């Protein structure tokens with residue numbers, strides 16, 4: 001049993017999802033106009049604000065935000081649908097920057113929770129198919145960008161990975177994925193240095209961003225200096241910030257490699273030297289690395305067995321999860337949790353909590369941050385958990401506005417889509433969220449969704465609730 005396991009799950013299509021389970025609905029093309037009248041707007045444009053701009057009208061025609069102005073100042077075409085925005089806050093739709101989305105039903109849950117774009121971190125031909133069906137309007141869903149199969153060592157940690165043992169194999173895996181049309185390249189923990197560096201080089205040649213997990217065999221600084229563009233989970237940060245005399249630091253390389261995941265987490269937390277935070281943060285700034293902390297998954301996967309059984313019984317979001325997901329979430333079935341003691345889980349939790357000061361240091365140094373949930377890892381819910389993850393950024397010390405950036409402007413920048421979504425701005429496409437309360441007052445207000453606009457289409461509260469109910473029903477949970 002391999003204990004060097006990192007909590008980044010793939011859910012193989014064949015294992016967990018039922019691609020045939022879909023609530024397919026036509027996404028009608030339209031030039032119709034929609035006016036959100038008299039709302040406060042949180043544009044997420046420019047510098048931090050204390051409060052949204054009040055009393056604004058926003059005119060949306062077709063998929064696009066056509067104009068924004070003071071109440072009553074816009075020329076509105078006849079037959080425009082009018083939504084009363086008084087007392088409400090309009091903000092950009094949210095992006096989940098780390099999902100494993102293969103189930104069409106998850107498209108519905110994402111939209112229902114205001115998630116209008118997703119970045120998929122373990123793709124396969126089905127992901128390309130879903131991406132395309134959403135793009136053409138055959139399915140309603142968040143815009144989607146997807147990695148190909150994870151490029152890992154041989155043997156790989158997860159089935160379905162591209163397992164490569166040599167630099168040549170790594171290069172050809174990257175080339176194949178670029179040709180297949182995947183949007184970026186994901187590398188993984190068990191890659192040996194040579195194939196890892198070859199994969200980075202091949203991705204750069206193909207013009208694709210490359211990132212994922214820093215391999216266990218490669219120091220963080222070396223990975224970043226060689227051009228790794230993004231890092232998920234930040235699990236290699238603590239080992240890179242050890243006190244000179246820490247047990248992990250003074251251990252031989254060979255012994256270090258033999259450590260199980262839990263022991264590595266425990267030792268790296270024990271030997272963490274906060275004085276080294278600025279140095280690592282500066283490294284990320286210098287190399288323009290994107291950091292995706294995924295607070296929630298690290299926390300949830302290390303929750304006690306008792307806590308997990310409570311969630312199974314009582315968590316309100318459980319009704320939108322199918323039987324196969326429930327099986328996957330059962331700790332008894334999770335290969336990453338076999339032979340892990342409660343004490344080891346606690347050590348993992350302590351290590352995960354240290355990601356809060358790391359993220360604060362990254363933020364203050366000006367490093368790039370993006371929100372990602374890693375759904376559907378255990379008890380990380382499609383759509384809903386984006387709101388939970390936003391709260392974690394605030395707990396880490398970011399202001400609500402700064403936290404919101406990680407799920408709006410930032411992912412748009414990462415994806416090269418700043419001219420398409422991520423802000424409330426004339427000329428951009430209309431992926432928006434109309435809230436009943438101001439998220440700058442309390443980040444939890446992002447959950448108070450009055451309506452969602454996806455590519456110009458208005459989904460009111462009743463429609464969103466119906467979507468969630470339909471998912472529950474499809475899973476046999478009325």
Ligand SMILES: [Zn+2]
Nearest residue numbers: 008009121374
């Ligand atoms: Zn993941």
